Amino acid sequence: MNALSLGSCVKAGGDVAFRDLDGEMVLLDLRSGVYFSLDAVGARIWQLLQQPASLDRVRDALVDEYEVSALRCAVDLLAFVAVLRDKELVEVAVGPGA
DSSP: OOOOOTTOEEEEOTTEEEEEETTEEEEEETTTTEEEEEOHHHHHHHHHTTSOEEHHHHHHHHHHHSSOOHHHHHHHHHHHHHHHHHTTOEEEEOSTTO
16 A cells, blocks of 8 residues: 555545535445444545545645644645555656656
């Protein structure tokens, strides 16, 4: 499995259904039938990943929208996306234009 970086291009997996419920996002992995719940920030990241996006662009969008430093956001974003990747909820390609 490739290491994640801010240059990684990520998009939401095709086998995941989702619904916004009052600011909380609920995901359903259609392959396993397992549900996942995301808070408001996680839901925003999920929305940003509906189209393939480099994580540096996602970080920049979050820094613009929330009161968070770029460094703190990058660390948290990489950790969050790693969990999504480990649960096979997102697809990851490494490098620009990948």
